[in-house]
Amino acid sequence: MGRSPCCDGEAGVKKGPWTPEEDKLLVDYIQEKGHGSWRRLPKLAGLNRCGKSCRLRWTNYLRPDIKRGRFTDDEEKLIIHLHSILGNKWSSIATKLPGRTDNEIKNYWNTHLRKKLLGMGIDPVTHRPRTDLSLLAGLPALLAAASGTNNLGGAAAWDMNALRLQADAAKFQLLQGLVRALATAAAPAPAPAPSSAAGMDSLMALLAASNGNNNAAQLGGGVDQSMLLQQCQWDGMLNLPALTSSAPTSSLQISGLFDSFGAGSSGGHYAGDGLSSTDLEGHGGSNVTDAVAPQRPMVAADQNNAHAAGGVSCEETPAASPFDGLDSLNLMDDINTDGSTWKDLLEQMSWLDSNEL
DNA sequence: AACCGAAGCAACCGCCCACGA
DNA sequence: ATCGTGGGCGGTTGCTTCGGT
Incomplete structure (x- = not known):
């Protein structure tokens, strides 16, 4: 069954990389009012994006508690260890690495750690x-x-x-x-x-x-x-x-x-x-x-x-x-x-x- | 300097699940 | 019990950057 994508039928909704202006609109809105319903957020925040895209941008990039930069050795070891137990449960793994997102961990695994183990x-x-x-x-x-x-x-x-x-x-x-x-x-x-x-x-x-x-x-x-x-x-x-x-x-x-x-x-x-x-x-x-x-x-x-x-x-x-x-x-x-x-x-x-x- | 392939990563897609009506 | 909706998740795509020739 599943449900249709949140942006279906919304002609002209922008895709692709976010601009600094869009980021600012999203951050300002969420900091002031919270995200509430992601589906309604774009219109309320003045963004020509689908709600899902906004949520992803916020959780993976704009959230203030996100730690950016290179993964430390300890983080690498922890990811490998957790992956050996949890498998591809990136969100579960991410909960053990403060400041890291599931998407970031997933990407790092696919591009670095996987090759390293191989x-x-x-x-x-x-x-x-x-x-x-x-x-x-x-x-x-x-x-x-x-x-x-x-x-x-x-x-x-x-x-x-x-x-x-x-x-x-x-x-x-x-x-x-x-x-x-x-x-x-x-x-x-x-x-x-x-x-x-x-x-x-x-x-x-x-x-x-x-x-x-x-x-x-x-x-x-x-x-x-x-x-x-x-x-x-x-x-x-x-x-x-x-x-x-x-x-x-x-x-x-x-x-x-x-x-x-x-x-x-x-x-x-x-x-x-x-x-x-x-x-x-x-x-x-x-x-x-x-x-x-x-x-x-x-x-x-x-x-x-x-x-x-x-x-x-x-x-x-x-x-x-x-x-x-x-x-x-x-x-x-x-x-x-x-x-x-x-x-x-x-x-x-x-x-x-x-x-x- | 230009080209090309590889690597890295942000973003998207589609499925799934929880929950409320 | 069923259905629709919102949100979350893992997998994948495609753009950008980097390094080698």
Whole structure:
């Protein structure tokens, strides 16, 4: 059904950019009498605009409490965090960012943050690592072909970066599954949440087993497991509500696991999320930093992206971060001549999926 | 200097929902 | 219970600006 546009039948109603004179008419009228009925406002204010246009102009641009200018790092992080929970509920997100309008946040998301997340290998819709299995399935051949030359051109190099992001994403997903498996295994036990050391040991054992080789310190590609684990920890915290929604009995275990890991991280304590929409009530206004997402450890791709996009986390990551080692991530080493390593990984992932908690 | 494509953003469009008659 | 209206929302468009060639 719906209703007809408010300006239907109003021939000659002006559209397009507002002039300073129109702005003044609108501001003066609203400040003196309030907006009242938006439909009647244009005529009363002497504007040749439709009411809807007036309302939009006022709420998105002329309102005196609007904060203009560049989004701060904290605002960026908060938007990303809220979007991971609320989705495209821009008005809801805007209520947590005083002075920002839903339209402004929406535009900023579409033009900046969405690209930034994509560049980090994170799906901006699900906020999970991107895993294009069809691409991964073809990865061994692609990498083998790419490794056939030591002189990659620009396009080929770009492709390699994309492939590395996909590879990282696959590992993150695998690790998430392992964390869930660990939490479920621990669920029947009445014991308190595992300590950081105990949790780390258990995960290391699982990772070693899952890796299918005898080198417990490596998870392919020369990536130290503890580094990947912390990456997984960061990612797991961001996605915890979605992960635990299908396994409520183990959510506390998972939260505890992440809590204990997070307590010692350089980014400061960040409790296992478990954040509901009602929890958000306390995260607005001056407490913006209380609600921001945890700092994601940097990987090489992040640094490239942050450099290009004025990233939020690059400068704040200590130079001596253990994740600096990921700069040397070399996926070539992940691939056996027959590509069996990636095949194993994909099989492990499908096993995890078929045993969804 | 001129042209062109990309990026950014203000504004519009159409649908939906709440509410009152 | 139904219908019409006002207002709000998310998605999209198109203009402007910027940077590269």
